[in-house]
Amino acid sequence: MNDIKIGLVGLGTVGSSVLKMVTENQDKVQNITGRQLSVKTVVVRNVKKHQDAVSSDIQLTTDLNAIINDPEIKIVVEVMGGVHPAKEVITQLLNAKKHVVTANKDLIASAGEELAALARQNHCDLMYEASVAGGIPILRTIVTSFAADHITEVKGIVNGTTNYILTQMQRQNWSYDQSLQKAQELGFAESDPTNDVEGIDAAYKMIILTQFSYGTHIKLEDMAVEGISTIQLEDVAQADAFGYTIKLLGVSRRIDGGVFAEVGPVLVPKDHPLATINNENNAVMVTGEAVGETLFYGPGAGGLPTANSVLSDIVSVTKNIALGTTGNSFNNFRDELGKVDPAQVIYPYYLSLKMLDVPGQMLKLTQIMTQIGASFSQIVQTKNDDQSARVVIITHEMSKAQLHDLKAQLNDVETISLLSAYKVL
Amino acid sequence: MNDIKIGLVGLGTVGSSVLKMVTENQDKVQNITGRQLSVKTVVVRNVKKHQDAVSSDIQLTTDLNAIINDPEIKIVVEVMGGVHPAKEVITQLLNAKKHVVTANKDLIASAGEELAALARQNHCDLMYEASVAGGIPILRTIVTSFAADHITEVKGIVNGTTNYILTQMQRQNWSYDQSLQKAQELGFAESDPTNDVEGIDAAYKMIILTQFSYGTHIKLEDMAVEGISTIQLEDVAQADAFGYTIKLLGVSRRIDGGVFAEVGPVLVPKDHPLATINNENNAVMVTGEAVGETLFYGPGAGGLPTANSVLSDIVSVTKNIALGTTGNSFNNFRDELGKVDPAQVIYPYYLSLKMLDVPGQMLKLTQIMTQIGASFSQIVQTKNDDQSARVVIITHEMSKAQLHDLKAQLNDVETISLLSAYKVL
Known part of the structure; x- marks a missing residue:
């Protein structure tokens, strides 16, 4: 009995590529x-639509029970996406003692712990390497290669759509809207791009990376999440003049006994490895106490790269079946870290402000900065329009708490408005 | 019985860091x-030298039998380095049914297959993640995450010493000798740097990467290996002017049914991720048919980074002991690929030539190039001294066989000498 049959739920870009690779x-x-793998059954919504694309020895059906009730099928790949009904499907599969491989980040970020517990109860494997950064084998690497190290920070470019858009803004001098449109034409952005451009997709991935890095589950609502839809071309150009590239970064840090995670635009120095990650590519940088800085770079999405991560999970499950060692969690590092005091989270910031062009405004700003204990590192003032000036500042290191104070105080000044505040790496 | 005792052979930089991390x-x-690990016994050459640095509950001895005959010790870490007596030590350990973790690239490159077979016979694990690229978890990543993909190329900067020297030549405008001296002062180069600067250390690592990527063992004597000791500052500057950075790259390619591997200086375009890897850092780029290009970057050496890779092996062995699944090869992909016809290995080349400053030399060179079917992409001619000119060329793609012809023909021309020929990425 050296054959292992696979079931597939979903036959979109990733599903078709999994079928091809197997x-x-x-x-x-x-x-x-030492095992021969083959896909036996594929569950789709519309059999007719896929009939011509699938070889005749594979069963195409709309009925999940064709997999659930087939004792020959040991491993099931879920690539339908979305939280519902994927969650119910995976629950049924695990209860039917099927090992499950999924690429579903939304589901794993929101219900990963619950499903992992259900998998353990059923002595089944549940793996989801493809859920973060498509083709980059980052989750298994954290599990196996950082097991004895203490990770202090994991950060990266984990959304290909936004990185593509930011690369175009930087290189082509296109506006955000133009770049988004181009991304949509090329299939790098969906027709409703909200989840990507507002940073939510990246936040889901940071939740999973945080879980793997520190053993602690954080919730989306506890994260500061900012997207790229308000980034102005002037900010991209000004950052460039200062020697930086704006990237949408997810950052998750362990500070003392707490974890702090957020997603937002960050100014990255041009000679930093993350600044060289362009277009739809992804990269994750893991910093460990012992190992120092490491970086993992590759395609963040796409059928075959994502399918490769799915296949690495399938091979892992297959080895576990062969060795009789299924039922262990993909990641079994558990630690209870608390939240971090905003006063402890320190970065330099890039601030872009609009000031009414009347005397005394810069003094006002300086007074507020002094009052909250922050200071300037670089300042550039340019004309905005007839009535106002545009002032761009890079500050020395200041805390989240100070930034919060600054925003509150500027809110009370009618002649100055804060257009954007981005971290500087 | 949740305790696992570890033996350590060698207590240099890596050994001390392993002790610290455990x-x-x-x-x-x-x-x-679920297991508590501790180091019980350390074998050193000189007990007195280390006595003060090691806590008193650890046995320090010069006698390997203190480990061999201790049934409590399950895992032994060999970090003494060199082929002999490390090979004999590991052989004894495996025959005594100890699981072995080593960082010894010379040994694994030359006798890895033999030792892996001995480990299997004894149902023991033999792991050596730290043998390639220190802190970068590249071997286990290839095993687990590229299992279902076909790797077509693995290449990278796998020697920190030479990358440090080249970075200084590029950035500080220092000669090779000055840069080497600085590297020696900082501990990045040994007092006898031959193995590093002549590319041999990198070649060992490429042998191991080739084994993992294609399942095929290649021999050092079958590889073209060129170091950096003859690189001139003029070449670094001229490459820079053309938009390239010179890096010492190991390249291993699968071409049809064959494998081709070599080590040598390569001109890397400045916007290529490998061009941004500076100082003593390492990076390995793996290209898979499905996944495309991925890159793994991190510290290539150093006590703690290397120890982290050793620890990841120790944790893997520990999991295998807990699950009762020891005795499987670290890498069990086997394939018999042949050698590649030099006519199939195609690159553009950077050629640096000295020509006697008399009429007709360029015509002579052009005639030879035309005769072997090669052509120029860029040419720069500068004065070398009163009698000669320096001509630097980037060619269009040409094969290894054509390059060989070119060298042979230029050898017969007394007025032209080829100073260097480097691949262009």
Whole structure:
């Protein structure tokens, strides 16, 4: 009995690529695992739509029970996406003692712990390498290669759509809207891009990376999440003049006994490895107490790269089946870290402000900065329009708490408005 | 019985860091594996030298039998380095049914297959993540995350000493000798730097990466290996003017049914991720048919980064002991790929030539290039001294076989000498 049959739920871009890879790479997988893998059954919404694209020895059906009730199928790949009904589907599969591989970040970020517990109860594997940064094997690397190290920070470019848009703004001098439109034409952005451009997709991935790095679950509502839709071309150009590239970064830091995670635009120095990650690519930088800085770079999405991560999960499950060692959590590091006091989270900031062009405004700003204990590192003032000036500042390090105070105080000054405040790496 | 005792052979930079990490990170490892790890016995050459640095509950001895005959010690870390007597030590350890973790690239590159077979016979684990690129978890990543993909190329900066020297030549305008001296002062180069600067250390690592990527063992004598000791500052400057950075790259490619691997200076375009890897850092780029280009970056050496890779092996062995699944090869992908015809290995080349400053030399060179079917992409001619000119060329793609012809033909021309020929990425 050296055959392992696979069920597939969903046959979009990733599903089709998984089907292709399982079929084409059978020999290598057999070489490594001693087992022959094949896809037996695919569950889709519309059988007719896919009939011509799938070879006739594979069963196409709309009925999940064709997988649930088939004792030959040991591993099921869920690539339908979205939280519902994917959650119910995976719950049914685990209860039917199927090992599950999924690429579903929304689901894992919101219900990962619950599903992992259900998998353990059923002595089943539940793996989801493809849920973060598509083709980059980052989750398994954290589990296996940072097991004895203490990770102090994990940060990165984990959303390809926004990185593509920011790269175009920087290189082509296109506005945000133009760049988004181009991304949509090329298939790098969805017709409703909200989840990507507002940072929510990146936040889901940071929740999973935080879980793997520190053993602690954080909630979306506890994260500061800011997207890129309000970034002005002037900010991109001004950052460039200062020697920085604006990137949408997810950052998760362990500070003393707490974890702090957020997503937002960050000014990255041009000679920093993260500044060289362009277009739809992703990169994750993991800093460990022992190992120092490491970076993992690759395609963040796409059918075949994501399918490769799914296949690495399938091979892991297959090895576990062969060795009789299924039912262990993908990540079993558990730690209870608290929240971090905003006074402890310290960065330099890039501030862009509009000031009424009347005497005394810069004095006012300086007084407020002095009052909250912050100071300037670089300032550039340019004309905005007839009535106002545009002032761009890079501050020395200041805390989240100070930034909060600054925003509150500027809110009370009618002649100065804060257009944007981005961290500087 | 949740305790696992570790033996350590060697207590240099890496050994001391392993001792430190095992001691300090016990809690996290126990959290993940359910086992408490501790170092029980350390074998050194000189007990007195280390006595003060090691806590009194650890046995320091010169006698390997203190480990061999101790049934409590399950895992032994070999960090003495060199092929002999490390090979004999590991052989004894495996025959005594000890699981072995080593950072010894020379040994694994030359006798890895033999030792892996011995480990399997004894149902023992033999792991060596730290043998390639110190702190970068590249071997386990290839095993687990590229299992179902077909790797077509693995290349990278896998020697920190030479990358440090090249970075200084580029940035400080220092000669090779000055840069080497600085590297020696800082401890980045050994007093006899031959193995590093002549590319041999990088070649060992490429042998191991090739084994993991394609399942095929290549021999050092079958590789073209060129170091950096003959690189002129003029070449660094001229490459820079063309938009390239010179890096010592190991490149291993699968071409049809063959494998081709070599080490040598390569001109890397400045916006290529490998061009941004500076100082003593390492990076490995893995290209898979499905996943595309991925890059793994981190510290290539150093006590704690290397120790972190050793610890990841120790944790893997510990999990295998807990699950009863020891004795499987670290890498069990096997494939018999042949050698590649030099006519199939195609790159653009950077050629640096000295020409006697008399009429007709360029015509002669052009005639030779035309005769072998190669052509120029960029040419720069400068004065070398009163009698000669320096001509630097970037060619269009040409094969290894064509390059070989070119060298042979230029050898017969007394007025032209080829100073260097480097691949262009």
